[in-house]
Amino acid sequence: MAVQIPLSTISQVDPNPIVEDTFFAGLLEQCLVNEAAPQWLQDIRQQSKSWLSHLSVPTRKDEDWRFIDLSPLTATKFVVSQDIETVYQSLPEAKHSCLVFVNGIYNPNLSDVSGLPEGVYLGSLANLPDDYDAAKYFSQQPGADAFTALNTAGGNEVAVIWADKNTVIETPIHLVFIADGKSESSFAQPRTLIVGSTGSSMALVEEYIGTGEYFTNAVTEVFVEGNARVNHTRLQQESDHSYHIGKTAISQDRDSQYTLHEINLGAKLLRHNPEVWQQGEQTETNLNGLTVATGEQTSDSHSIIALSKPHGTTNQLHKCIVGDRAHTVFNGKVFVPKAAQLTDATQLNRNLMLSSKARVDTKPELQITADNVKCAHGATVSQLEAEEIFYLRSRGLSEDDANQLLIDAFAAEIVDRIPLESLRSKITQTIEQKVKH
Amino acid sequence: MSETILSVRNLTANVDGIPILKGVNLEIKAGEVHAIMGRNGSGKSTLSKVIAGHPDYEITGGEIIYQGQNIIDLEPNERANSGIFLAFQYPLAIPGVSNLDFMRVAYNAKRKYQGLEEVDTFDFEDLIEEKLEVVKMNPSFLERSLNEGFSGGEKKRNEILQMALLDPTLTILDEIDSGLDIDALRIVSDGVNQLKTPEKGYLVITHYQRLLDYIEPNFVHVMQEGKIITSGGKELALELESRGYEFLDDKSGTEVGV
Ligand SMILES: Nc1ncnc2c1ncn2[C@@H]1O[C@H](COP(=O)(O)OP(=O)(O)OP(=O)(O)O)[C@@H](O)[C@H]1O
Ligand SMILES: [Mg+2]
Numbered sequence: 001m002a003v004q005i006p007l008s009t010i011s012q013v014d015p016n017p018i019v020e021d022t023f024f025a026g027l028l029e030q031c032l033v034n035e036a037a038p039q040w041l042q043d044i045r046q047q048s049k050s051w052l053s054h055l056s057v058p059t060r061k062d063e064d065w066r067f068i069d070l071s072p073l074t075a076t077k078f079v080v081s082q083d084i085e086t087v088y089q090s091l092p093e094a095k096h097s098c099l100v101f102v103n104g105i106y107n108p109n110l111s112d113v114s115g116l117p118e119g120v121y122l123g124s125l126a127n128l129p130d131d132y133d134a135a136k137y138f139s140q141q142p143g144a145d146a147f148t149a150l151n152t153a154g155g156n157e158v159a160v161i162w163a164d165k166n167t168v169i170e171t172p173i174h175l176v177f178i179a180d181g182k183s184e185s186s187f188a189q190p191r192t193l194i195v196g197s198t199g200s201s202m203a204l205v206e207e208y209i210g211t212g213e214y215f216t217n218a219v220t221e222v223f224v225e226g227n228a229r230v231n232h233t234r235l236q237q238e239s240d241h242s243y244h245i246g247k248t249a250i251s252q253d254r255d256s257q258y259t260l261h262e263i264n265l266g267a268k269l270l271r272h273n274p275e276v277w278q279q280g281e282q283t284e285t286n287l288n289g290l291t292v293a294t295g296e297q298t299s300d301s302h303s304i305i306a307l308s309k310p311h312g313t314t315n316q317l318h319k320c321i322v323g324d325r326a327h328t329v330f331n332g333k334v335f336v337p338k339a340a341q342l343t344d345a346t347q348l349n350r351n352l353m354l355s356s357k358a359r360v361d362t363k364p365e366l367q368i369t370a371d372n373v374k375c376a377h378g379a380t381v382s383q384l385e386a387e388e389i390f391y392l393r394s395r396g397l398s399e400d401d402a403n404q405l406l407i408d409a410f411a412a413e414i415v416d417r418i419p420l421e422s423l424r425s426k427i428t429q430t431i432e433q434k435v436k437h
Numbered sequence: 438m439s440e441t442i443l444s445v446r447n448l449t450a451n452v453d454g455i456p457i458l459k460g461v462n463l464e465i466k467a468g469e470v471h472a473i474m475g476r477n478g479s480g481k482s483t484l485s486k487v488i489a490g491h492p493d494y495e496i497t498g499g500e501i502i503y504q505g506q507n508i509i510d511l512e513p514n515e516r517a518n519s520g521i522f523l524a525f526q527y528p529l530a531i532p533g534v535s536n537l538d539f540m541r542v543a544y545n546a547k548r549k550y551q552g553l554e555e556v557d558t559f560d561f562e563d564l565i566e567e568k569l570e571v572v573k574m575n576p577s578f579l580e581r582s583l584n585e586g587f588s589g590g591e592k593k594r595n596e597i598l599q600m601a602l603l604d605p606t607l608t609i610l611d612e613i614d615s616g617l618d619i620d621a622l623r624i625v626s627d628g629v630n631q632l633k634t635p636e637k638g639y640l641v642i643t644h645y646q647r648l649l650d651y652i653e654p655n656f657v658h659v660m661q662e663g664k665i666i667t668s669g670g671k672e673l674a675l676e677l678e679s680r681g682y683e684f685l686d687d688k689s690g691t692e693v694g695v
Contacts, residue, residue, distance in 0.1 A: 386492070391529045392539070393513040394489050394522075395599060396546035402514075405542065409533025409582075 023057050023074045024150055027187055030080040031154030036126070040135040048139070048152035055146040067329040067361050068271060068300050073243045078187035078215050084180050086110075091422050094174035094205065097122065099159055102178045104188035106157050110176075119167035120202075125158035125193065132162060137223055138193055140251075141277065147245045151189045151219040159192045163200035163228075172203045172420055177218065179210030179242065186212075192220040196228040196256075203231040203419050208266075213241040216267075220248045224256040226280065231259045233418050237430060238266035240295065246272045254280025254309070261418050262318075264291040264299050265430050275304040278340075282311040289318035290414040293326035294354075294434045300329035305347075307340040316347040319414055321407060323354035323435055329361045336368040336375065343370065347377040352410050354384065354435065400436070407435055439467040441502075442607050442638035443488070448499035449663075450487050457483045459663035460499070465607070465638040472641045472649055472674060475660035476682055481642045482526050484660070485609045488640075489523040490516045503607065518550035520606030524596040524613050526642075530584040536595070537579040540565060544602055568601040571628045589616035597628045604632070609640045614648040626651030646678040659685060 028049065037045075057074050058065035081103050088110050090098045096115025099122055100107045106124045113122045121128060128134055139152050159175050177190040196202055208216060216238060224230045238244045244267040252258050264270055276285050285305055293299040305314045320328040330349045345368075351360045362379040384406050392402035411431050418424050443465040450458040457480050465471050473481050487494045488501055490513035500507045508516055531539075544564075545555040556564065569576060572594040584592050593613055600608060610629070614622055629652055633639070641652055649657070649671060657673040658665045659682070667673070667685060676684075 388529055388531050390491055390513060391525065391531070392543075394517055394525075395539075395543040396514050396517040396550070396603065397542060398514050398546070399512070401542065401546065405534055405539065406531070409531065412533045 024052055024055070024146065027078060027080075027150065028052065028154045030187070031189075032080075032156055034156055038135075041138065044139045045153055045155070048149045051144060052146065052149040052153050055149060058146065064302060064331075067327075068269065068298055070269075073215065073269060076185055076213070076215070078185045080104075080188070081180065081184060081186035086178055086180060088176060088178060090176075091172075091174055091205065091420060093420050093422055094172045097171045098174035098176060099123065100176045100178065101157065101159060101190060103180055103186055104156060104177075104190060106159075115171055116173075117167065117169060117171075119164035120169055121160060121162040122173060123160060125160050128160055128162070134160070134193065137195055137221065139221070141221060141249045143247065143249065143275065145247075147217055148219050148247050151191055151217050151247075155189050155191045157191070159190070160194075161192075161202070161204060162195045163197055163202050165197045166199040167197070168200065169202040172205060175204065175206045177206075177208045177216070179208070179214045179216055179238065181210065181212030181214030181239070181242065183212075186214040188214065188216055190216065190218040192218075194220065194222040194230065194232075196222070196224045196230045198226045198228060200225075201229040205233045205235060205420065205423060207235045207237065208244065209237050210239045210242055212239060214239070215243045216245070218244070218246040220246070222248065222250040222258070224250065224252045224258045226253045227255040228253075229257045231419055233261040233263065233420070233423065235263045235423065235427065236266055236270060236272065238270075240266065240268060240297075242267050243269045244271070248272070248274045250274070250276045250285075252276065252278050252280065252283045252285065255282050256280070257284040259286040260288065261414065262287065262289040262301065263414075263427055264289075264293075264301065265427070265434065267299070268297060270297070270299040271302070272300070273302045273304070276306065276314070278305070278307045278309065278312050278314075281309040283309070284312070285314040287314070287316040287318070288414050288417050289316075289330075290411055291318075291320040291328050291330075292411070292431050292434055293320070293328050294323040295326060296324070297326045298329075299326070300331075302329070302331045304333045304335070305345075306335040307343050307345065308337060309339060310341045310343065312340055312343040314343075314345045314347075317414065318349045319410065320349070320351045320360060321354065321410060321431070321435065322351065322358040322360055325355070325357045327359040327361070330379070331363045331365070333365045333367065334377070336366070336370050336373055338369045340370050341372045344374045346375070349379040351379070351381045352383070352407070353381060354407070404432060404435070407431065439635075441466050442504060443640070444502040445484075445488070446500050446502070448484075448487065448501060449497045450483065450494045451497055452483070452494055456497070457494070457663055458487060461663070461665055463658065463665060465640060467638060468635040469656065470639040470641060470652060470654045472643060472654035472657045472671075473660055473665075474643060474657065474674065474677055479660045480663040481660050482611055483663075485523055485611045485640070485642060488609060489513055489521060514546065515550075517603070518547050521609070522600050522603055522605030522607070523609045524593070524600060524611060526611040526615070528584050528592040528596050530582070530587065530592075532582050532585050534583045536581055536583050537562075537565070539583050540579075540599060540602055543599070547603060565602065568598055571601045571631055572597045573624050574598055590618065590621040593617060593625055594621070594628075597625055601628065601632055606636065607638050607640070609642070611642045612644065613641070614643055614645055622648065622651065646674040649674050661685070
């Protein structure tokens with residue numbers, strides 16, 4: 001059966017009359033229009049705005065949203081809030097290469113970009129020098145679904161990382177998006193553009209944190225050009241009362257390598273869509289995912305990896321740790337069309353359930369029409385092994401310590417792949433706190 | 438008279454409602470090595486796991502007195518921390534748990550239980566290096582996941598390494614010799630013998646008298662259908678080796694009174 005998936009997975013514009021969606025309209029109304037933005041950007045925003053007016057909030061009737069209930073989100077009145085005073089402890093590895101946004105607004109006081117080599121731009125789109133052709137990249141690929149359109153239409157600032165040709169950035173770059181919903185339910189739309197030009201190499205951390213009740217609607221676009229390398233850690237550690245909807249769209253040219261460590265720890269309701277489009281031969285994609293959901297959290301990761309040329313490789317390992325009454329979803333599509341011969345695609349989703357009231361939905365989907373390929377996929381659901389716990393306890397470990405050691409071991413397979421030591425220990429500590437009772 | 442380390446009295450235990458141990462009596466004094474032999478499925482491992490506190494086994498009668506205290510209600514980790522060590526017949530492999538980290542956590546759990554200060558990573562590495570000598574193990578094994586990809590013999594050596602580290606008062610070795618070639622057997626039993634002191638007690642479960650040439654028992658017991666049906670000195674092991682268990686079958690018949 002022939003598949004031409006990529007497009008069909010993007011929500012199509014409803015051919016029927018315009019649906020009045022007050023949720024989107026209400027949010028959009030509050031978004032500031034930046035009159036100083038270049039014309040091309042204003043055009044794109046305008047286009048998305050009219051696009052959005054045709055779209056409504058997805059419901060469980062939409063195949064791609066059937067596992068989560070957005071009604072608590074749409075029932076909340078969010079306000080676009082302003083910059084607030086806050087502090088942030090930067091990662092020691094990225095002290096002088098970090099960009100901080102608070103409630104969607106660039107915060108120069110918390111940012112420090114002094115530690116970057118020649119050939120790198122790290123800053124907001126508004127300050128990007130004219131010789132960078134941002135119009136060539138911005139909003140060129142993230143799809144047309146409602147939340148992405150909302151971000152594009154109502155966005156204000158854009159964080160930009162741009163590595164020039166053959167620039168090797170040794171220092172990791174850190175993007176921090178801080179949300180504050182302490183006094184009112186706030187709304188922010190972080191937007192990031194990452195360009196790794198031909199032959200360049202970078203490692204970056206994109207982090208989401210916050211306090212109180214708020215809604216983060218984030219979109220990140222990554223362009224990995226020929227022979228370039230991007231190692232990307234996306235750490236979502238939002239507050240327990242927040243809603244986080246995110247899109248990470250990646251486009252890879254030939255001989256490039258892209259690695260994503262998607263770490264989902266926070267938010268009351270999370271939906272993250274990593275989407276990788278391999279556009280050239282011999283591209284390599286690695287998606288490492290770890291979701292830890294406890295309490296009443298719902299965490300949904302919906303990924304797409306679309307190969308299109310020969311000799312591509314994709315490795316995906318997504319792990320979920322689910323406790324209490326939490327619910328995790330993994331839905332991973334990998335498309336290997338006819339043109340993508342001699343490719344190697346593996347996809348595995350492993351789930352560790354810590355409670356009988358927890359819920360796991362998993363749907364690994366490999367759609368292959370090429371015939372000369374190496375592909376494997378699967379999903380497992382397991383619990384902590386009683387025999388393993390006994391073995392550890394027979395050596396003196398308490399039940400809690402034994403559980404913890406096994407949970408850490410499950411998570412470590414992903415966490416250990418993150419290239420920053422400080423981040424690895426931070427994540428491990430957060431997981432320990434989350435699963436502790 | 439030396440102190441009694443372990444005294445098992447009329448112990449009965451079930452798994453899933455099925456009786457497995459049907460009245461075990463055993464007394465181990467300080468300085469003694471007791472061997473238990475017996476056919477497959479006779480309940481040897483069950484006895485060892487019940488002593489170590491495995492939650493699958495329900496104790497339906499009798500008592501387990503360790504150093505004067507009935508330990509039936511103690512958690513497995515409390516038993517371990519108070520000096521009971523079980524080397525498993527089939528040591529588990531746990532991917533992702535570093536052997537070194539695991540041993541440090543176990544060692545510190547015991548220190549904490551004893552009211553002693555925990556040791557840090559550096560001091561621990563010095564300590565474990567010393568212990569590696571006992572089982573002639575390559576330090577590279579510490580870097581690996583707990584027993585993952587270890588050969589049968591390597592797993593058994595890793596068990597003895599943990600024993601060396603935790604320095605137990607009562608050591609139970611469940612078929613520490615199965616699957617070992619003669620060199621590995623020698624290393625493992627040398628390790629056990631090096632650590633032997635007159636204050637400690639040993640329970641050695643085996644199918645082969647060969648092990649008992651290295652770790653010499655004071656007593657040999659034979660288990661059958663959840664009971665110790667006969668006991669003797671080390672010559673009993675030799676007899677079993679040459680004659681098999683059949684010669685005991687009548688004996689058990691009369692003792693059980695069928
Ligand atoms: N968890 C369990 N569930 C069900 N049956 C069990 C369990 N543990 C032990 N048994 C049964 O109890 C009996 C005794 O088993 P045990 O492992 O103690 O024997 P053993 O003497 O150690 O044998 P071997 O020499 O083969 O190691 C066997 O019939 C076994 O199947
Ligand atoms: Mg056994």
